[in-house]
Amino acid sequence: MEELKDKGMPHTSQKICDSIQKHPSYIGFIEEVQKLVSSSNVSVNNFNETLMKAMREKGIECHMKNNVFHWVASNKKYKMDSPIVDLAFFKRAQVQWDKRIHKSLNSMCSELGITLARARSSQDREELSEKWGELSNYDIDVSKYRPVYAPKDFLEVLLHLKSPNCKVYDIDPNWEFAHLPIKVKDLPELRQHYGELSRGEQILGTHTYGTLFEAERIQIGERVLAQHYAPVAQEYLKRGCPKNLRSEMWSLVLGADINMIQSEYYESLKNHTLYYDLMIDKLIIKDIQLTASNDDQYFVFEDVLYQVMLCFMRDGDILKHISSQPGYMQVILKGKQPTSENTMTFPPSGVIPFHGFTMYAAPICYLFQDPLKLYYVFRAFYLRYWHRLHRVCGHEQGIVSICLLFERLLQKFEPALWHHFREISISPIKVVFKWLMRAFSGHLPPEQVLQLWDLVLAYDSLEVIALLAVIIMIFRKDNLLQVTTLTNIESVLADISSINVIPLLQMALLK
Amino acid sequence: MKVTFCTDLDKSVVVTNCEKRGWVQVGPEDDWNIYWAGTLTCKSLFSVDSGYRMSDAQIINHFPNHYEISRKDLLVKNIKRYRRELEKEGNVIAEKGDSKYLHLDFIPVTFVLPADYNMFVEEYRKSPQSTWIMKPCGRSQGSGIFLINKLSKLKKWSRDTKHIFQPQLAKESYVISRYIDNPLLIGGKKFDMRLYVLVTSFRPLKAYQFKHGFCRFCTVKYDSSVAELDNMYVHLTNVSVQKHGGEYNSIHGGKLSVQNLRLHLESTRGKEVTEKLFDQISWLIIHSLKAVQPVIASDRHCFECYGYDIIIDNKLKPWLIEVNASPSLTSTTANDRILKYKLLDNIFSIIVPPSGFPDTRWNKIPTKEAMKDFELLIDEEIIQNEDPETSEKYGAKYSSMYRWR
Numbered sequence A: 001m002e003e004l005k006d007k008g009m010p011h012t013s014q015k016i017c018d019s020i021q022k023h024p025s026y027i028g029f030i031e032e033v034q035k036l037v038s039s040s041n042v043s044v045n046n047f048n049e050t051l052m053k054a055m056r057e058k059g060i061e062c063h064m065k066n067n068v069f070h071w072v073a074s075n076k077k078y079k080m081d082s083p084i085v086d087l088a089f090f091k092r093a094q095v096q097w098d099k100r101i102h103k104s105l106n107s108m109c110s111e112l113g114i115t116l117a118r119a120r121s122s123q124d125r126e127e128l129s130e131k132w133g134e135l136s137n138y139d140i141d142v143s144k145y146r147p148v149y150a151p152k153d154f155l156e157v158l159l160h161l162k163s164p165n166c167k168v169y170d171i172d173p174n175w176e177f178a179h180l181p182i183k184v185k186d187l188p189e190l191r192q193h194y195g196e197l198s199r200g201e202q203i204l205g206t207h208t209y210g211t212l213f214e215a216e217r218i219q220i221g222e223r224v225l226a227q228h229y230a231p232v233a234q235e236y237l238k239r240g241c242p243k244n245l246r247s248e249m250w251s252l253v254l255g256a257d258i259n260m261i262q263s264e265y266y267e268s269l270k271n272h273t274l275y276y277d278l279m280i281d282k283l284i285i286k287d288i289q290l291t292a293s294n295d296d297q298y299f300v301f302e303d304v305l306y307q308v309m310l311c312f313m314r315d316g317d318i319l320k321h322i323s324s325q326p327g328y329m330q331v332i333l334k335g336k337q338p339t340s341e342n343t344m345t346f347p348p349s350g351v352i353p354f355h356g357f358t359m360y361a362a363p364i365c366y367l368f369q370d371p372l373k374l375y376y377v378f379r380a381f382y383l384r385y386w387h388r389l390h391r392v393c394g395h396e397q398g399i400v401s402i403c404l405l406f407e408r409l410l411q412k413f414e415p416a417l418w419h420h421f422r423e424i425s426i427s428p429i430k431v432v433f434k435w436l437m438r439a440f441s442g443h444l445p446p447e448q449v450l451q452l453w454d455l456v457l458a459y460d461s462l463e464v465i466a467l468l469a470v471i472i473m474i475f476r477k478d479n480l481l482q483v484t485t486l487t488n489i490e491s492v493l494a495d496i497s498s499i500n501v502i503p504l505l506q507m508a509l510l511k
Numbered sequence B: 001m002k003v004t005f006c007t008d009l010d011k012s013v014v015v016t017n018c019e020k021r022g023w024v025q026v027g028p029e030d031d032w033n034i035y036w037a038g039t040l041t042c043k044s045l046f047s048v049d050s051g052y053r054m055s056d057a058q059i060i061n062h063f064p065n066h067y068e069i070s071r072k073d074l075l076v077k078n079i080k081r082y083r084r085e086l087e088k089e090g091n092v093i094a095e096k097g098d099s100k101y102l103h104l105d106f107i108p109v110t111f112v113l114p115a116d117y118n119m120f121v122e123e124y125r126k127s128p129q130s131t132w133i134m135k136p137c138g139r140s141q142g143s144g145i146f147l148i149n150k151l152s153k154l155k156k157w158s159r160d161t162k163h164i165f166q167p168q169l170a171k172e173s174y175v176i177s178r179y180i181d182n183p184l185l186i187g188g189k190k191f192d193m194r195l196y197v198l199v200t201s202f203r204p205l206k207a208y209q210f211k212h213g214f215c216r217f218c219t220v221k222y223d224s225s226v227a228e229l230d231n232m233y234v235h236l237t238n239v240s241v242q243k244h245g246g247e248y249n250s251i252h253g254g255k256l257s258v259q260n261l262r263l264h265l266e267s268t269r270g271k272e273v274t275e276k277l278f279d280q281i282s283w284l285i286i287h288s289l290k291a292v293q294p295v296i297a298s299d300r301h302c303f304e305c306y307g308y309d310i311i312i313d314n315k316l317k318p319w320l321i322e323v324n325a326s327p328s329l330t331s332t333t334a335n336d337r338i339l340k341y342k343l344l345d346n347i348f349s350i351i352v353p354p355s356g357f358p359d360t361r362w363n364k365i366p367t368k369e370a371m372k373d374f375e376l377l378i379d380e381e382i383i384q385n386e387d388p389e390t391s392e393k394y395g396a397k398y399s400s401m402y403r404w405r
């Protein structure tokens, strides 16, 4: 927000107005207002006042406020304290990485003798359409496909980042991130940011508070939902969300409302899936098979995940909205003339799934029965947060910052453990990176993941993920200090299903 | 002096649990304190001919006539009798409305064949379009089960089976139950719940429900059409059936934890209806036990862990399908192993008195700590003492159900 203030309020409001006018729901909104103006509630004599009053009563004002809130939330820019830092090298690294992935996609294609994109045969289309609700029965062999990259490959890339500004020699660049010129919060700053947690306030998710507290939270939560004002909902999440209100609370905070436009758009994505056979489809199918389908917490959602992920992969809005601008290729549909209508941006969403990508969506399946609602909440979550966890960027919420935060906190909290890792030359980040990259999804039980993500939304920050990773390590410190090999360390941390997120975070942040 | 145990089951989960407690394994002829036995071994041990007399320091994992609850026909008989008796007493629990029991309508309408054939036909005629399920009374694991949607099919089946010269099979009795054709589906698939209930005494009734349990999913989408009537992968949730299907996944084994089911239901259906569902489940467990209470020989040496099969319909009403006296202790997945290990551990923790030595003279009131992941469903002794403090202390959350009795 700082940079917005710099240029002054008029500039910002102009930008917001412009962008809201371009929003697909704008037309409907104007129609509503027009209807209101012609109603008896608004009088010519006292036009301004009566219109405002009528808008407030109809909930249009709230709707507008929510739009501004969502705009600000998704247009937050860098807030670097040291302006001398050149962040372009992050961008360059991402471009390089994108190129490498694209190359590996292409070589996988030629290896398997397939193309990136082609039109489906009508027979295939029919089968797919018929089995849309049970895609696990859609006959497709993906045994030869393999994930393009896994978290550990991505970590390699990150560990090789070299800042042009940094000339420190005694740091082993492939071991940690300390040499990168990024500022992360220290413990007092985190305590301030996560005020409710560090003050030890009652938060839902700690077992010590009984049903009375939950009943109270539900009562307040219902009032919050009735108000339908996003910033209040976000504030509400800070003290934990009852299970029965979570789906609506998240939709509200993320601005993932569904109306005609959204459902038509989703339908168009489905149609795109029916008409075009993309190489990326198989990759995401493979990913679902490797993760959710084999997971006793998510297998029941296999079919809905197929639907949602296939649509997601061809959602061009994502490419438009990701601030870090992923790379893409222009490909010509197989066997077609190279005209513009036969050319496709590939991947259409700019997203190439890594091993475990499905885990960004899987926990959300617990909240919705309707794939449409699931889709938009997942998409909003991705656009606001998850894309930063699998792309190289210098954003204060990006994966590099999260890694660095993890390291700093570990060093500070538990120097002994840090030294232990140094001595056995194992980088602690290696052990926890998959947790960070998947925001703990698939590693913690669903309810715990959802509680953690409540906090991500509540404080509009991914930092809590790094914090949790540190605390889990510290929690297992005694066992970790006794082992010296990577395998043994991994086995100490393999099963974290008994972790209770909220109490642990509270313990760490409590003064 | 060490505690000794004996088992005729080749299940590591039993042996490891006992050994972890420092108990020593002995043979059936030796002096054992705890016997974890199959039902057949139990039967012969309890039979008059065996002449075996247990001492105060010996306990065993079955009641002599557990079949009163675990045989499909006897369970139904006992429940029917229980309802009638309550009704005669004028008990509010047996209240009726619309010719149905308001609070005790928790098993699908069921008849024993061939004995109740005429009654069945009468019921069948009331709604000839419904589907029925035929189950042999004495078998398990889905064996011998089939679905029927026409009376003529049943007639044909009975003619056919008579021809086969297999006297023991021909004599086999069946139950025929109204098929729950509107089960709650998740991901389009049918499932049932397997819950564990420990009974340490029937008179007074002392029962505990295990917090963990799982849902067993079919591998094929649910489809109530006639064409799929014979497809057992659609209709029967038994793991022993499903694992033969091509879609079976041995990593998760089609098992979703009850906690996760609850999370999904609370998130999508709301808190109140979910809580009501789980309360109704506890309610039906208690009343199924009350129904057999007068007929089961409440031997002080016995305890038993039952596996309850429950189906939830799409209106979130739970239905009792059957009660197993020897629920499978085989682990199909890694998490299954953890669950069953914990189950056995927690059972032993409840049945052994604080002294650490089995003793049938003990009042069988474990401490809250000893209950671990079991929750007290009912302890009539505590309720009788009507000491609200004690019942609170032991966490009897359902004691309030008995306020009218």
Ligand SMILES: Nc1ncnc2c1ncn2[C@@H]1O[C@H](COP(=O)(O)OP(=O)(O)O)[C@@H](O)[C@H]1O
Binding pocket: B108, B133, B135, B139, B140, B141, B142, B143, B145, B177, B178, B179, B180, B181, B191, B192, B235, B236, B237, B238, B309, B311, B321, B322
């Ligand atoms: N009345 C019914 N309605 C719907 N499904 C049923 C019904 N009875 C049984 N089933 C299905 O068949 C399975 C096996 O039935 P059950 O009575 O448990 O016999 P078994 O002893 O063979 O396990 C159940 O787990 C359930 O999936």
Ligand SMILES: [Mg+2]
Binding pocket: B141, B142, B238, B309, B322
């Ligand atoms: Mg059964």
